[in-house]
Amino acid sequence: MIRSFPYRLYLVTDEAACLGRDFFWVVEEAIKGGVDVIQLREKNLNEEAFYLKAKSLKVICQKYNVPLIINDSVDVAKAVGADGIHVGQSDMSISTVINRVGDMIPVGLSLDYLEELYAEDANDAWYYGVSPIFSTPTKSDTRAVWGLEGLQALRKLTEKKLVAIGNVKVENAAEIIAAGADCLAVVSAICSADDPAHAAKALKKEIDRGLKKS
Known part of the structure; x- marks a missing residue:
């Protein structure tokens, strides 16, 4: 089990x-460019298709020694030996x-509101996904933004690692890191x-610039 979370750039698929374009090509190119953790999130796939996709993606992640995080599905995560x-x-x-899963696989948790930090089990999280920092079309069910x-x-x-997601792009990456994020999660x-x-x-590059400003 991975206890630390040293990652800076997190790709949500x-x-x-x-x-x-070929999904696996896009992910592999992203890893070559510096993505250091991958989350497989495909809400519209049935469990069998999700498992098969995760299995293929795990091979790519292992090739580059990049951890694979599975969104929501415990069964798929266990079946493919996911890292989170x-x-x-x-x-x-x-x-x-x-x-x-016991101690087998660490679990990251999304925080939509500050109050959720104080939920009974929130402190058991591996890291917090701070969602969304800014409004984004990829998360249309959002009721509020963190800013x-x-x-x-x-x-x-909190001293937990904070993964910021929501309309993260090159133009605002440095300021999000400078504001306190440890890692940036991106989709589009x-x-x-x-x-x-x-x-x-x-x-x-912008993450590095933000770290110097923080």
Whole structure:
């Protein structure tokens, strides 16, 4: 089990955002460009298709020694030997996931509101996905956004690693890191880029710039 979370650039997959290009090519190019952790999130796949996709993606991640996180599905995560599971506030509770996997697989947790930090099992999270920092079309069910001020407030209240997601792009990457994020999670900024490797490199450069400002 991975106890630390040293990662800086986190790719959340979206087949549709790949714009018809080969999904696995996009992910591999992103890794070559500097993505250092992958979350497989494909809400529209049935469990068998999700498992098969995860199995193929695990091979690529192992090739580059990049951890694979599975969104929500405990069964798929266990079946492919995933390096982590991520759950949202409307998914299976983190305590339920931990009860099913024990110490085998660490679990990341989305925080949509500051109050969720104080939930009974929130402190068991591997990291917090701070969602969304800014409004984004890839998460249409959002009721509120954190903004930079909300992120700064959260940073003062926890030592857990904070993964910021929601309309993260090159233009705002440095300021999000400077506001307290440890890691940036992106979807379309890489998946839809003409050159996913170049997009990842550009984001990583901005992350480094933000760290110098923080």
